Amino acid sequence: MIRRKPTGSLLSKHRQRAVTGTAAGRARPTATPAANLNYAQVSANHALVDGAENGQLYQYETSVKKSFDAIVPTLRKVSAYQHEEDFVARAQALAKQELGYELPKAVLEDAWVEQLDMRSLFAWCVFKSYQLYCDDFFSTAPLSNTGLSKSGAEEFQNFIQQCGFHTMDVSPCADGRLAHAIRYVLRLPIEAVRRKSYAGAMFDIDNSIQKWVETEMLRFREGRPNTADEPTRYLKAVAYHFSSVDPSHEGCAAHGSDDALAAKQGLNRLKAFQQAIENSFCCGASIDLLLLGIDTDTDAIKVHVPDANGDIDLEKFVDAKDVYQQTQRLSVNDATQRIEQMVREAQAGVGEGMLKLISKLIINNLSQIEYVMNYYGSHYEDIGHAERFIGAGIGFEEVQLRNLTYFAYLNTVEESTADFDVGIKIFSKLNVAHGLPVPVVIRFDYHGQVPGSRERAIEHCQRVSDAAAARYSDLAEKGLLHTLLVIRDCNANGQIEILGSSLKTAI
Template sequence: MNSTKKNYRQKSLFWKPIPSNPLWQQQKPTAHGSTVVADTMDEIGRQDRVDTTLAMTGTHVLVNEAQNELLRRYEMDIKARFDDIEAVLKDILTQQGKPGFVAWANQTLFAKLGVKLTEDDWQSELNFQSQKAFQKLYAKILFAQFIRMSEDFYINDPLMGQRKQEAERIFKEAGFHAVGIAPCADGRLAHVVSYVLRLPYDAVRRKAHAGSLFDISESVRNWVFIEHTRFREGKPNAAEEPTRYLKIAVYHFSKADPTHQGCAAHGSDDQKAAEAALTKLKDFRQAIENRFGCGASVQTLLIGMNTDDDSLKIHIPNEQGKVCLQRFVETDQLYQQTADLSADQAKQAIEHAIDDCNLNRSSTAPQPGVNTLIAWLIANNFSQLAYVNRYENGCYSDIGHAERFIGVGNGFEEVQLRNLSYYSFLDTVEEGVNDVDVGIKIFKGLNVKKGRPIPIIIRCDYDGRVPGSKDRAQAKAVRIEKALHNRYQELSASGLLQTMPTLRDFTGCQPAERLPSLADFSA
C-alpha cells in the first residue's frame, strides 16, 4: 500500500458508529411480530441460531443490532397490514346481513387493520357475495393501507431516512456530491436503500427499471439539474469543489435457484443481467462525455445482489473508474473472513480486500475515496446479512416474487421493504410498457390465480414551488391510469385490475395525496 493511501485512511472519519436511538430500546419483536417492552438493549435476547447459508455464528463486531431490531419491527408491522386484508375482509363479508352492517364493518376493519372505508365504499357494492365486489373492496382497503403507510413514513420518519447529514458527509469526504441508484424494478430489491445498503432514503436518488435498464436520457437530465444547482446555488456544494456524481446500478441473481429466480427481464441469466447493467453505466458516462466533455466528473459502480440473502457482489472500479465484471468482492465471504476480528482489524481487512481484488487481476486499485466508500457500504451490508441470518435463518423463505402491489410513475420513497411492491419508473405507459408488462405477468401468478385483483398505485410527483406543476402532475396521473385500463382491458373489465392515482409534492416530507380513480366515477 502506498503512503498516500495509508495517510488518507488514517484521516478518514467514515468509520463512526451509528448513533443509538431511544426508540430502539423501548420495544422488541416477538416471534409473531408483536412487541414487548424492554428497558435496555441488554435485555433483548438473541434468537437461537441454526445452520444457515452464511454459516454465521455470534454477532459481527460491525453489525448494528439495535438498528436491526428497529427495521424488523417496521417490516413486520407494515407487511402484516397488507397480508391480513384478504382474511379480514372475507370474515367481514360473512356478516353482511348483520343490522348496521356498514358501521360494524368499519369498526371491525379499523380494529384489525387500522383503516376505514367510507360509507359509500361499502354501500356502492350492492352484492357483497359477488367476486367483483370482493375485488373492489380488497383494492380499496389495500389503497387505504398505502396512504396510511405514506403518512406514517413521511410524517414520523420511522426508518430515520430523513436524517441524511451523516451519509452526505461521508459521500462528500469520498469525493461525491450526489448519488443515484438504479436497481431492478423487482420487488426483491425494493429495500436496497434502507436495508441492504443501510442508507437514508433522502440522501440518494432511487429510480427502478426492469433489468436495471435505466433511462440514460432521463439520468443525464437529472445530472444536468444537479450540476446546474451547484453552479447557481452552491448546493450541495460549490461547483469548484472537485467532487463527482456517483451512479450505481444494481442487478440481481439467486444462488439458490439461479435458472428460475434470477432477473426475469434477462431470462434469469446472471451474466446477461450484469452485462446489461454495466452497459447502461458505460453509456451514461459516455453520454455525459460526448455532450458536455466532462465524463471524468462521473463515477460508476456496479453491484450484484443475491436476493436469497441480500449479500452483495461489488465490482471494484480501477484507478480510472472503469468497472469490470471479473473484478469483484462478495460481502458474505468478507463477513465470514472478518467475523473473529476486532473492529479496526475488520475495517482494515475490508479495505485491503478491495485493493487486492484489482491488484490480483493485473489492474489498479481504486482511488482512496472510492475504496473507503465501498468499504463503508460493505460494513453497512454486514448488518443486513446478520438481519437475514437472525430473522430469516440465513435465506428468505420467499426467494421468488411475493409483492403486494405494483407501483408505477415516479417517487415511492415510502416503499422501502423487500417484496412489498413491484415498482416501475415511467412517464408514460408507452415508454414503460416492458416494465409494466413484467409486473402484470408476475401478479397474474401472485393474485389473479387466487381471485385477488392486481392493485396498481400510480404516483406522479410535482414541485409545489412551480405554478401549475400540481395540475400537470394530476393530468399525467389520470392519463396513465386510463392507459393502463386500455392496455389491459380484459383484466379491467373483470375487475381484476384496480388502480389508484396519487400525487406528492417532492419538495418536502408530505405524504401521498389520493386522487379520484376511474372506479370512483363508474361506481
C-alpha cells in the same frame, strides 16, 4: 442462530393492531421469528453490525407488511357472514380490529342485494392501507432514526464528497425484492441518494444525462452540494440482482434469470452513460461508475471493484457474504482493516476514495446480512415475488421495504411498457390467478413552488391511469385492475394527496 423479535412502538396505532395474514390461495410469507424476544434485547453477532437499528427496521417492516397482509383473512371472514342480519356492524367491528379502519359502509349495506364485491373491497383495503402507511411515513419519518436523521443525510453527503463524489445515483431493478435496496440492503439515508428503478436496472440514459446536467448546473450556480471547482464526480451505480437459492428461476426476470447477463448488461448501460457524458460535454466531463449485485434471498451484496481508471471487470468483486464470514470474530478495527484489504485484493489499483466508499457499503451490508439471518434464517422465506401493489410514476420515497411494491419510475405507459408489463405479469400470478385484482398506485410528485405543477401532476396521474386501463383493458373490464391516483408536493414535505381511484367508493 438466534432469531429475535423486537417489540416497542415507533409505529402508528393501525399498524400495531394489524395481524398476520395469509393471502388468498397463496403463501404470503410474513416474518416468523423463532423466539418472541424484546427488541431491546437485540444484540449483534458481528462487531460491525448495528443490532439496535436491525431491531427498529424489523419492527417497521413487519408492522407495515402485516397491515397489508391482514386484508385477505379479514375479508374472508367478512365474506363468510355477509348474509347475516347484523352483518354491517360485525364486519365493521372486525375490520376496525384487524385492519385499523372501517370498510366503506355503502358497499357493506348493499351486500344483501347481491354478493359483496370482493374485488373492489380488496382493492379498496389495499389503497386504504397504502394511504395510512404513507401518512405514517411522512409524519413520523420511521426510517430516519438514529444516525439517519437529516443530519445523517448530511453526514453521508460529506462522506461521499471525501471519497470524491458529489452525487450518488443508484438504479436498482424495479423488482419488488430490491425496493429496500437503499435503506435496508445498503443502509444509506434515503434523502442523500437518488434512486430510479427500472426493469432489469436498465436505466434511461437520457434521463440520467438530464440529471447530470442539472447537478453540474447547481454546483456551478448555487454551490450545491459542493462548488464545481471541487474535484468530485457524479457516481452512477447499477444494482442488478440474483437468487442464490434458486438461481435459474428467481433471478432477474428482465434478464431471463441469467446472472452473468444481468451483470454484463448493467455494466454496458453504465459505460454507455459514461461515454454519453464524455462525448456530449467538453473539458474532461465524465462520471464514475459502480456495479453492485444483490442476492435477493439473503440481501448480501457483491461489489465489482473498479480499477484506478474506474474500469470495471465483472470477475473482480467482493462478496459481502464472504466478508461477513471472514470478519465475524474480529474487532471493529480489525474487521474494518480486513475489509479494506479484501477490496484491495479484488482489484489492486482501486482508488482510495472508491475503496472507502465500497468498504462502507460492505460494512453497512453486514448489518443487513445479519438482519436476514436473525429474523428469517438462512434466507427469506419469500424468495420469489410477493409484492403487495404496483407503484408507477414519479415519487414513492416511502417505498423502502422488500417485496412491498413492484415499482417503476415512469412518465408514460407508452415508454415504459416493458416495466409495466413485467409488473402486470407478476401480479397475474400473485393476485389475478386467485381472483383478486391488481392494485396499482399511480403517483406523481411535484414541486409546489412551480406554478401549475400540481395541475400537471394531476393530468399525469389521469393520463397514466387511462393508458394503463387501455393497455390492460381485459383486466380492467373484469374489475381485475384498479388504480389509485396520488400526488404529493415533495417540496412541502407533507402528506400524499389522494385524487381518486377506479373504485366507486372514495378511499
